[in-house]
Amino acid sequence: MRIADAGDPLMGQLVARYGAEEALAQVREGRLGPGFVAEIAARRGKPIDCERRLAAWRARLPYVDAEADLARGEELGARLVVPGDVEWPTQLDDLHHERPLGLWLHGSADLRFACLRSVSIVGSRAATPYGVHVAAELAAGLSEAGWTIVSGGAYGIDAAAHRGALAGVAETIAVLACGTDVAYPAGNHGLFEGMRARGLLVSECPPGVRPTRIRFLVRNRLIAALTRGTVVVEAAIRSGALSTAGHAVKLSRHVAAVPGPVTSGNSIGCHRLIRRAEAVCVTTTHEVIELMAAIGDDLSPEPRAPVLPRDRLDAESRSILEAVPSRSGAGPATIAVSAGVDLMTTLSHLGVLAAAGYVERTDHGWRLRRST
């Protein structure tokens, strides 16, 4: 984890083929396993400069002190989990050669268990008050329903999602692009404290590692892979959240996007996802749950229009009611002609409408009752 960059597929294949200990021994010896390089090249269909990559890994060897990392982690209260551990979330296998070699965890939650029913909520750092509000509301609703909220711990939508989740009852997980002790950005310090108490800070980076642009992008694949699906709340046209959504699409996870004002630059990315049918349009917690849950579970209630008393009338009664004047009265014959209904039917319907309180009879004929 110190020698190769996070998500390095060559190292991923080396470890998959030989196991971590043998892979490390080969790097130390400066010679990759016989046939391995040819195999990789054959699989990719073009040659790969393994020698140069090996040299770069080896250049980092003198600076690596695994014992010190583990000691530092223990001192901080963080733990390292690797594939095969009970707490390892096996859905990360979907990342194939880019699966992390291990994850540093800091917090009270069990990573594998917490992610069984989890949704990631991501979006712009420079979020609008609308986006912050919606992210917090969605996260709180999902958390109340027992869904773990995963995000990136950044300002804006990420922070709102974590905060909303903490307002509910479920755990919330931040996947960081730096050591769990660095916990960037510092302005979310209080939030990270809350997540260590009810949730987790997760990172591929050993303690002390600082975030870089590349680490943020590489980190996004973990947010997508850990969860059943990703909800993009706000995303400008150039947003890291779209990279997470892209990973989710590639990993066959659900992708949802929240619409917003078409006048808001922060919703352009969401609308593009919806227009391209890469994301489902979601507007409520229920709709997110319907999408993410197992098929047939948790169907979202359709938004229902209120039923007005008039709706219960048959077509003939409605026509007659429309023909009754609101102020001055009208005789049944006039009403019948206007409604296009014969006189006998009109008289009988007027009686029923009067009994139901829609119309009243005055000295000048029938008219609507005020309250209708």
Next chain:
Amino acid sequence: MRIADAGDPLMGQLVARYGAEEALAQVREGRLGPGFVAEIAARRGKPIDCERRLAAWRARLPYVDAEADLARGEELGARLVVPGDVEWPTQLDDLHHERPLGLWLHGSADLRFACLRSVSIVGSRAATPYGVHVAAELAAGLSEAGWTIVSGGAYGIDAAAHRGALAGVAETIAVLACGTDVAYPAGNHGLFEGMRARGLLVSECPPGVRPTRIRFLVRNRLIAALTRGTVVVEAAIRSGALSTAGHAVKLSRHVAAVPGPVTSGNSIGCHRLIRRAEAVCVTTTHEVIELMAAIGDDLSPEPRAPVLPRDRLDAESRSILEAVPSRSGAGPATIAVSAGVDLMTTLSHLGVLAAAGYVERTDHGWRLRRST
């Protein structure tokens, strides 16, 4: 048009079968054509009470004065067009038996010609400032591009669409649920004046007829049928705009909906259309035109992210650039290890990055240049 209600399918079939003059003669005689009733019943698969409908039509006969209607129309400056006239828009044939028997027109535009390239923009009467803004912007953009805007002349989204259209160069058409002289609501009087000058007021109702709830709903089928497609800008869960969208779906017209804040009740109807895939999500004039125009014409430009100078760097240069500290300097060996790139390559890339202005060499090593 005075005897039967607008869109009465029985009258539509009678006129289709015998022509308007013979149909009127049969109603006057009180006897529908031999076999016609049986034919209708056979087609519907269940008996239909033609006698009662005939009686209702006949009850209106004494109040009908066609000559007076025509004279009144001429006096007002309105004209009556019927199927077969040069100005008759043949796309109304898609309404089959509910095709209007005729249309009263008041204004300078040619109805058939104006509707060749037309879009309807509809939505809530109680619109939000957001909806009003978007409706006006879309209509103005479409009008500038030569598209006729059709709407219902109501307050809110309708009025904003007509106003936006008048701000452009194309014509705009209001399809009313009352006589073109009644021109409800009165508050849009100035707008209707503008539309008579550059556009049309259109109605199935003869002069002097007042609007009713039923006439509004029946009118919506004309808005859908006249145009290539319907854009719903804002619609609460119970909105006439959804009835227009429903007609457009049934008529195989394009249907689009503008997303809005999920916190706005006025956007619930739009989001439901999008979620059910009954409408395409549209956010700009271009996207509306792309949808409504002939296939291949007027493709909408995709929203493009700005390209930053860093994007042009290859992966190795980016890694090296990330490894260069921003304040204190670092030696090439440290940078090479951090970037995971060998020393010779690092040195050569640092030279290129310095020439391009990304990094600079100081007494303490390499560092980022301020402006980057």
